[in-house]
Amino acid sequence: MSTDQPTVLIVGSGAIGSFYGAILHRAGASVSVVSRSDYDVVSERGYRISSPLGDLSFKPAQVLRSVDECTTPPDFLVLSVKVFDDLDRAELIRPAVGPNTAIVLIQNGIEIEPPIAAALPSNPLVSALAFIAVSRVGTGDVEHKAYGRLVLGDYPSGAGEACKRFGDLLRAGGVNATVTEQVVRERWLKAVWNAPLNPLAVLGNGADTQIMLETEGGEALARALMQEVCDVAAAAGHPLPPESVEQNISGTLKMPAYRNSMALDWLNDRPLELEAILGNVVREAQRVNVPVPHLQTVYTATKILLADREQRKRGG
């Protein structure tokens, strides 16, 4: 790793990628991006990013049309594409990964690191969870609404030099970054909410949190689903605090009605991160032999809904 200005390549320059790119730019890093769809606009005038932190607009050091165009491996390769089964993320980034490149995943879900760790075993692998409300509002235009905290750690555990340095950069850029030695456990903590309530909102045709929890039986169902996530986490070696379910329920009840990201993906006819968010939890449950009938039902019903959508698109 170079000791002077750190270099960063953002792969997946949607809302999340361009926001954290801006933060790293603000911290003094040389930030390049891979952007195929927004290439022309971003090459010419960079990203426009409005934020409660101030104007975060920036021009990347380089804009690449594809990862193959990367000639000098970066110190940090930030991968922030959505996680879909039909995308081989390791092969996507491999052309830009040098021997000293630290790979930073800013992605949702459970067990999303193993394919990268297996394919690129000698690189530092930092796994990060974003707690943020940010949207792409147009070509090269991003609106950061609230939050921005990252929790990050090495996969599968620990927090090495690259991880700490990346955390320092984020803080220098103005966001809260918490380095953890147990990032897998942090992913399970986040999954307590995400795994149940993202797909349940999709089954509800984009139902918001208030509809989900206030419909008769909805809160009890949410608790049962969340408890199953906790049971799987514990059996997988990551026991969560006993109050996790209660905190997630009471926290959600206190929030204004909120339509989550998977619900928005559904309503906008985009692919869903169903496997990363819920499918991997169900598979982990099978591996550790924990029954998850509620999660299994939500998972399969959502797959049926997606299969129906595909059939309609094919004109069936």
Added chain:
Amino acid sequence: MSTDQPTVLIVGSGAIGSFYGAILHRAGASVSVVSRSDYDVVSERGYRISSPLGDLSFKPAQVLRSVDECTTPPDFLVLSVKVFDDLDRAELIRPAVGPNTAIVLIQNGIEIEPPIAAALPSNPLVSALAFIAVSRVGTGDVEHKAYGRLVLGDYPSGAGEACKRFGDLLRAGGVNATVTEQVVRERWLKAVWNAPLNPLAVLGNGADTQIMLETEGGEALARALMQEVCDVAAAAGHPLPPESVEQNISGTLKMPAYRNSMALDWLNDRPLELEAILGNVVREAQRVNVPVPHLQTVYTATKILLADREQRKRGG
């Protein structure tokens, strides 16, 4: 009960009601109907009913705008409205029920008889299940596509004179009618398919049987849901044959892809018989203390979906 021409009043003259009205008319009964929405057309020219059995078109003896207009209680009052929580079916029919009127329910669901039995305890109460494919295709126009068999018996058990006579009329009119002494058990048998696959199709936005069973995990989910229905039935005193689940699955796999009635109700923005078809199964499970996590999840998710639809209609 009169010994000459039997009199019938059909309350709920949709596709099911008018079809069986035609059958009873063909058997020689004097068939009157209550029809508010189709009053003008049906008064003038009766029902036009196409059927593989031949032309079943008929003119009712009387067409009433409401049950209150009934001056002479019929021998048989056939109730074939859909079963919704906000409709008091006993109060609906009470004005036409005389001391000797046999009440015949041709309706879907589990535990749909108790409110009628409680409100009108001294009348014979015949509970009937229709196995039929029939649709209303226009005002006073009905298309009978296939099947037509009824299974009927007295509620809660037995098969008295009125029940047998009604079965005889149906057979005389040309449909298969099986009189049972255990009609509640027959309802549970039908619920093995209906309770799981009707609402699951709704969660799948109208998914057909092929999509439901052939999506990865779909057949296993259907089996789990069906097994829960069998477990509840057994605990409620109605043990079903051990091969029930298997027969329902293999029978459905052999059928062409089929979109069930609740899926069609959903797609056509009509109310769903969710409580009669599934809600009452879940409540019976609670009463007999049988865990039904898969059914509970489908039930609550469907209620969330309906709550979301209601909120959208209110402009929320």
